[in-house]
Amino acid sequence: MAIDYRVNAPVSAGQFIDLLQRSTLAERRPVDDRACIEGMLANASLTISAWDGDLLVGIARSVTDFHYACYLSDLAVDASVQKSGIGKRLQAVTQQQLGPQCKLILLAAPSANAYYEPLGYQNNERCWVLDRDVPINESH
Numbered sequence: 599m600a601i602d603y604r605v606n607a608p609v610s611a612g613q614f615i616d617l618l619q620r621s622t623l624a625e626r627r628p629v630d631d632r633a634c635i636e637g638m639l640a641n642a643s644l645t646i647s648a649w650d651g652d653l654l655v656g657i658a659r660s661v662t663d664f665h666y667a668c669y670l671s672d673l674a675v676d677a678s679v680q681k682s683g684i685g686k687r688l689q690a691v692t693q694q695q696l697g698p699q700c701k702l703i704l705l706a707a708p709s710a711n712a713y714y715e716p717l718g719y720q721n722n723e724r725c726w727v728l729d730r731d732v733p734i735n736e737s738h
Contacts, residue, residue: 599650599679599682600650601648601649601650601655601656601684601687602648602649602650603646603647603648603649603687603688603691604646604647604648604649605644605645605646605691605695606644606645607645607647607649609639609645609647609654609657611632611635611636611639613654614635614638614639614654614657615629615632615635616654617654617655617656617657617674617676618672618674620676620677620678621674621675621676621677621680622674622677622707622709622710623672623674623707626707627672638659638671638672639659641661642659642660642661642671643660643661643662643663643664643668644658644659644660644661644662644664644668644692644695645657645658645659645660646658646688646691646692646695648675648684648687648688650679653676655675655676655679655684656674656675656676656679656684656685656688657672657673657674657688658670658672658673658688658689658691658692659671659672660692662696662700663700664695664696664697664700665696665697665699665700666697666699666700666701667700667701667703668692668696668700668701668702668703669703669704670689670692670702670703670704671704673685673688673689673704675688685713686717689702689717702719704719705725705727
């Protein structure tokens with residue numbers, strides 16, 4: 599299997615949704631909201647995609663300033679080719695696009711938490727998440 603890695607190559611909403619469904623991410627992504635998926639793709643700063651011919655088999659979708667912080671918001675690999683190094687390569691190519699001081703930051707899916715430490719990531723317990731339907735408490 600010869601995988602072609604592409605930087606910022608076009609990925610359609612349909613291809614992305616299909617990949618999310620073939621990976622473990624569909625349960626935590628809005629795959630039933632096509633407008634949201636289209637916005638996720640259109641507004642990503644950096645997208646690295648992995649292709650087996652015309653089939654999207656992996657993606658690393660990030661939001662970044664390229665100098666200080668890169669939030670790797672999606673790392674998805676087709677379940678049929680997981681553990682073949684595609685996810686690691688997607689992260690390595692992502693990192694290669696970033697400046698020398700730019701940190702790679704992500705939130706791990708519970709089932710993937712143990713995957714990242716052997717790659718060199720450090721766990722950080724200071725992450726905070728505010729759901730969209732929870733307003734900022736300005737009176738505090």
